[in-house]
Amino acid sequence: MPEVFVRLEVDSGAHPGVGVIRLDRPPVNAMNAAMQDQLHAVALEAAARDDVRAVVLYGGPRAFAAGADVKEMAAMSHADMVARSAPMQAAFTAIAEIPKPVVAAITGYALGGGCELALAADIRICADDARLGQPEILLGVIPGAGGTQRLARLVGTARAKDLIFTGRMVGADEALRFGLVDTVVPAGSVYDAAMTWAAQFAVGPARALAAAKHAIDAGLEASLSAGLAIEGRAFAALFGTEDRTIGMRSFVENGPGKAAFLGH
Numbered sequence: 707m708p709e710v711f712v713r714l715e716v717d718s719g720a721h722p723g724v725g726v727i728r729l730d731r732p733p734v735n736a737m738n739a740a741m742q743d744q745l746h747a748v749a750l751e752a753a754a755r756d757d758v759r760a761v762v763l764y765g766g767p768r769a770f771a772a773g774a775d776v777k778e779m780a781a782m783s784h785a786d787m788v789a790r791s792a793p794m795q796a797a798f799t800a801i802a803e804i805p806k807p808v809v810a811a812i813t814g815y816a817l818g819g820g821c822e823l824a825l826a827a828d829i830r831i832c833a834d835d836a837r838l839g840q841p842e843i844l845l846g847v848i849p850g851a852g853g854t855q856r857l858a859r860l861v862g863t864a865r866a867k868d869l870i871f872t873g874r875m876v877g878a879d880e881a882l883r884f885g886l887v888d889t890v891v892p893a894g895s896v897y898d899a900a901m902t903w904a905a906q907f908a909v910g911p912a913r914a915l916a917a918a919k920h921a922i923d924a925g926l927e928a929s930l931s932a933g934l935a936i937e938g939r940a941f942a943a944l945f946g947t948e949d950r951t952i953g954m955r956s957f958v959e960n961g962p963g964k965a966a967f968l969g970h
Contacts, residue, residue, distance in 0.1 A: 723908030771820030
């Protein structure tokens, strides 16, 4: 049996409905080809499971993911990487396309592919002693799993170029100023903070959340007029859901924020 480096754990205790995609390739979760393929499979599983309403990406208390497996890459030829590049990108795209809220719980190092994985989440909660960066240029290459695209969209062109051109690491405070991460907490609180954020969506209107995520992400790739059309279609479609009926009836009868959604 192949070794398992990525698994989906669904909380049935304090945070039901939260799925944790856990990276587990000690010591620092260096992402080899097998790990990337498992990440893709687990992302599709998290997307499909009705008992998963929100997702936490977590690499453990020591490191989120310190990058790709450089030893494996060093042995690859040009032809090898031509064949590998698309599956590698597809794994990270599968995380970004999970139609549910996704939060990266960043501890230790999130470098290279680890930073790219965090960029695929909807938000990033970061330990105060974490280090992030895209150091691929120091190996004579560039980010290849979405870093040149998602980083620039998140922090702006100039800051993305600074980080990618120099390959430098940034600490949590600088990452927060850049907008690379959204919240900084003490290192021992990262996992709990991420679980708390995700848990608020466990009883939310699942289809509306998925529609909101799709409208935002697809709209960013389109013109304003095309984005508005995407939003309009998604908005109208939600009027065919049971949760819309529940939410509006609850608002009228009980006020805002009291609806008990069913997720369909």
